Amino acid sequence: MALIRLQTEHFRNLTGDGVDFSPAFNLIHGENGSGKSSVLEAIGYLGLGRSFRVHRHQAVCCHGEKRFTVFGALNNGATDVSDMVSTEVAHRVGFARDLADKETLLRHNGESVRSLSSLARLLPVSVIDPGVFEIVGGSPGKRRQFLDWSVFHVEPSFASLWQQCQRVTSQRNQALRDGRMDDHLLRVWDRQYGVLAEQVTEARQAAVTAFQQAFETLLEEVETPWVDGLKVDFYPGWDVKQSLVDVLMSHREQERRMGHTLYGPNRADLRLRYQGRPVAETFSRGQQKTLVILMKIAQGMVLSGLGKQVTFLLDDINAELDLGHRAMLANKLHELRCQVFMTSIERPRPDELWREDSLPEYRMFHVEHGRLTEE
Numbered sequence: 001m002a003l004i005r006l007q008t009e010h011f012r013n014l015t016g017d018g019v020d021f022s023p024a025f026n027l028i029h030g031e032n033g034s035g036k037s038s039v040l041e042a043i044g045y046l047g048l049g050r051s052f053r054v055h056r057h058q059a060v061c062c063h064g065e066k067r068f069t070v071f072g073a074l075n076n077g078a079t080d081v082s083d084m085v086s087t088e089v090a091h092r093v094g095f096a097r098d099l100a101d102k103e104t105l106l107r108h109n110g111e112s113v114r115s116l117s118s119l120a121r122l123l124p125v126s127v128i129d130p131g132v133f134e135i136v137g138g139s140p141g142k143r144r145q146f147l148d149w150s151v152f153h154v155e156p157s158f159a160s161l162w163q164q165c166q167r168v169t170s171q172r173n174q175a176l177r178d179g180r181m182d183d184h185l186l187r188v189w190d191r192q193y194g195v196l197a198e199q200v201t202e203a204r205q206a207a208v209t210a211f212q213q214a215f216e217t218l219l220e221e222v223e224t225p226w227v228d229g230l231k232v233d234f235y236p237g238w239d240v241k242q243s244l245v246d247v248l249m250s251h252r253e254q255e256r257r258m259g260h261t262l263y264g265p266n267r268a269d270l271r272l273r274y275q276g277r278p279v280a281e282t283f284s285r286g287q288q289k290t291l292v293i294l295m296k297i298a299q300g301m302v303l304s305g306l307g308k309q310v311t312f313l314l315d316d317i318n319a320e321l322d323l324g325h326r327a328m329l330a331n332k333l334h335e336l337r338c339q340v341f342m343t344s345i346e347r348p349r350p351d352e353l354w355r356e357d358s359l360p361e362y363r364m365f366h367v368e369h370g371r372l373t374e375e
């Protein structure tokens with residue numbers, strides 16, 4: 001599905017006029033501080049239920065207002081190229097947040113919805129902003145987030161499984177910190193944690209395998225000098241030659257000393273290495289950004305194989321990327337037949353990104369003082 005209409009109320013500096021989008025490419029340009037990232041952030045709310053820039057809803061609510069809303073209309077998704085550009089509305093979705101009573105209201109086709117994941121399933125949103133560098137050089141948690149995004153979209157029941165696993169982890173942590181807790185009770189938590197950990201890891205492993213296949217195919221197609229020697233490996237959070245329960249037993253004292261769980265899916269990671277060294281230590285900024293965008297495109301390929309269309313939010317495409325890399329990525333996104341929102345300060349030149357005979361369907365927008373208008 002693709003977002004074909006957006007309307008906001010009291011969202012940052014956006015004036016909120018309804019705007020129609022292309023189900024393919026949307027190129028948005030405007031000066032610093034005009035509202036480009038805010039447009040992407042508002043779209044992100046419909047697919048993520050939160051901001052991808054800040055932790056608190058309060059920050060995105062227009063100064064002086066107490067409530068903000070984001071409404072979107074989605075088409076019915078792409079089963080072939082002609083469907084992909086369909087502008088017929090199939091779903092109406094909404095997100096509203098009241099700051100005073102701290103209440104979130106979610107709507108789908110006029111009805112209230114309780115869980116965020118039902119909105120997220122409709123609009124899989126993949127964000128490419130300055131935060132992507134954390135996927136390479138940040139904590140393992142950032143890479144788990146990256147991985148779990150595709151696990152969730154491949155297997156939607158993963159969200160509640162992961163929630164249960166996190167609940168048991170925090171109860172177990174509490175038990176580890178509580179010196180009076182006897183070993184018998186801790187073993188009960190271990191067993192529960194072990195069962196959930198196996199299920200989480202199985203779902204993650206399946207997603208990683210599908211991702212690795214897509215990523216390899218993609219790397220074979222692109223001409224980047226660093227393609228050979230690049231490895232993305234999944235570490236489940238413990239050495240799976242042993243059962244997690246055994247690992248926990250043999251590290252009981254260490255975990256008691258630290259006061260939290262040291263092994264299991266909450267420690268999983270994706271290890272990115274180039275010629276045996278961490279990518280974060282060897283790749284330039286431009287190479288890191290290219291790598292993460294390719295990884296996200298590979299996730300998009302996996303979802304596309306399941307009949308789901310990803311909406312990519314690419315904030316400031318020009319930063320760190322030369323024209324050659326921008327064009328390569330724009331072409332790959334075009335081949336994927338996904339929806340893309342791309343921002344830049346300068347007006348983009350489609351003829352620089354795509355050859356004339358392979359120009360995608362696109363719309364061009366300008367943002368000025370929070371007002372988004374089609375050119």
Ligand SMILES: Nc1ncnc2c1ncn2[C@@H]1O[C@H](COP(=O)(O)OP(=O)(O)OP(=O)(O)O)[C@@H](O)[C@H]1O
Pocket residue numbers: 011012013030031032033034035036037038039058059060061062063345
């Ligand atoms: N809660 C808010 N209420 C009103 N205005 C806000 C709020 N938060 C941010 N702004 C303003 O909204 C404007 C748009 O910010 P945004 O980050 O979207 O700009 P941008 O076009 O992406 O800029 P840049 O090119 O510098 O990244 C800024 O001028 C900012 O000061």
